[in-house]
Amino acid sequence: MKARVHVMLKEGVLDPQGEAIRHALGTLGFSGVEGxxxxxxxxxxxAATDRAAAEAEVKAMCEKLLANTVIEQYSVELA
Structure with a gap:
């Protein structure tokens, strides 16, 4: 089974990399990007074959290592 985890900073948390990308896009002529x-x-x-067990395991991985849950949020997709 495959899992895909998306990790993003929570709303309200300063995103300096996002701001640098926005600025760079502006200098390249993409002025309509506001954020x-x-x-x-x-x-x-x-290796898991049980969907519920796999989802629980991946969520535990996120809570312990893959995401800093103080400032980041995450979502899990299983396929």
């Missing part, structure tokens, strides 16, 4: 939030995607290949 950018930058995040990360983590893809996992899991």
């Amino acid at each position: 950018v939030r930058q995040g990360k995607v983590i893809e996992l290949d899991l």
Whole structure:
């Protein structure tokens, strides 16, 4: 089973990388971009075959390592 985890900064948390991207896009002529939030995607290949167990395991991974839940939010997709 494959899992994809999307990790983004929570709303209200300063995103300096997103702001740098927004500024760079403006200098390249893309002036209509008013905001950018930058995040990360983590893809996992899991041995689990039970969907509920896999989802619980990936959420535990996020809580313990993959996301800083104080300032980041995450979502999990299973395929």
